Amino acid sequence: MEFRHLRYFLMLAEELHFGRAAQRLSISQPPLSLNIQQLEASVGAQLFNRNSRGVQLTAAGLAFVPAARALLAQAGAAAREARDVAEGQSGQLHIGFAGTMLYCGLPQIMSRFQASHPRLRLVLRELSSTEQLSELLRDRLDVGFVHTPRVPPGFEHILVASQPLVACLPASHPLAGAASLGLNALSGQDLVVVSRTVSPDYHERILLLCEQAGWMPPVVHELRHWLSVVSLVSQGLGVALVPQALQQSALAGAVFVPLREVDVRYDTRCLWRSDRDQTALGDFVQAVQAGLVGD
Template identity: 45%
Template sequence: METRQLQYFVVLAEELHFSRAAKRLCISQPPLSIAIKQLESTLDAQLFERNSRGVRLTHAGRHLLAQARDILERTRRAAVDTRAVAQGMAGSLRLGFVGSSMYRGLPEALERMRLLYPEVRVDLHELNSIDQVAALQSGKIDLGLMHTMAPPPGMSAQTMVSEAFIACLPAAHRLAHQARIPVAELADERMILFSEAVSPDYFRVIRSMCQRAGFDPELRHEVRHWLSVLSLVAAGQGVSLVPACLERAGMQGLAFRPIAGKTPLSVLQAMWRPLPAHPLVPILLDHLQSVAGRQRPARAKPAR
């Protein structure tokens, strides 16, 4: 049973006249008659009664008509939806993200997607950088927003945001009123850092900043999320060096101060599998890049 045969059947059932149905289908009458006979043969059922007074549906034909219309509508809808997905106008995208993405334009980009592509669903998965790479490799997510990491073979990566690290202190800290803080001033402080197992690059960068200032940081806590870092600092458990975007978190009890001198950059990067290509990945990346482009550029230069 072919879609074409069902289409011919529905038109003939509506017209109950072979000539009018053929004209409506833009075909001659013989191909229509052949298609109907083939359909009846396939179903082993007579669909129309034909006599000198005209054409009318049989009981079997009336039963098929509703189902045929439903099949044709679902076929049409499937074609429309498939084209929309292929063009990035519909479908779903599984997005992995680190917490700092929420202060680097992700909510604004998602809102743009919602307004421009209401048929698109973005499923969010908060994962640390290491877990995102594993999820990309296993196909559990389609796009990851993570701290700087070298993409493994078969992955593509793009820098989304680069900004300076700043000092994060309890609001009552002795250095909280300084305009800029040399990293060396933190030598005697207890340091709260991202876990090395979760984000080895962030751990290495911050530790190297301290070592270049002449000391090894005294690690008080190693945590998995930046908001945990901020919460512990606000509770007076230590100090930290964090990406500048975290000042936008608005958490009480904290003081953020620029670091004196050159510092490495904190980089948020996107990573994805280029093959097979996912049509929604470049669309969301464009929105993220557009939002990031409106942010104040980092003034620090990459460390060499």
């Protein structure tokens, strides 16, 4: 059974006349008769009665009409869906991001992109940079926003944000009102830092900065999320060095002070596979390039 057979059947069922049905199908009458015979053989039942009075649907033919219409409608919908996916207007796009991207323009990019691709489903997953790299390599993400310079082979990337680290202090801290400070001013205080397993690059760089400033924290609290770091500091349980964008979190009890003589930047890269043939992904990368500008 072919979709052509179904179209011919439904036209003949509507006209109940081989000549008129063939004319509407822009074919001659013999091919129409042959296709109806082929369909009946495939179905295993006679669908039309043909006699001197004309053409009539059999009981089997009457029962087959709604099924044939449903099959053609389903085929048409499948074809439209395939075209829409190929054109980037439908389907799914799996996007990984680290929490700080919520303060670096990602919500605005998502909103604008969704407005131009309303039937494309965006699936967001908040993951650490390490987790995103693993998921990208396994093709479980289409694109990721990572905070690491480690770009695996076979991936393309664009730098979408670059921000300084700032000191995060409890509001009650003696230096909370300072215009800026050097790292040595925090010497001897407990440090709250993002976990090594979550962000190994920045975990190590922050500890190295402290060491270079002669500051060996007596206690190091390791947390999974930057917002958790700020939250713990706001409770007076230590100090931290965090990306500047976290000032927008506006967590009560935490203040942010610029650092002097610290040239470490917290970089965000948009990362995707070079060989991924996906129109929606290309459209999304263009939206990222248009919507985010490095500091």
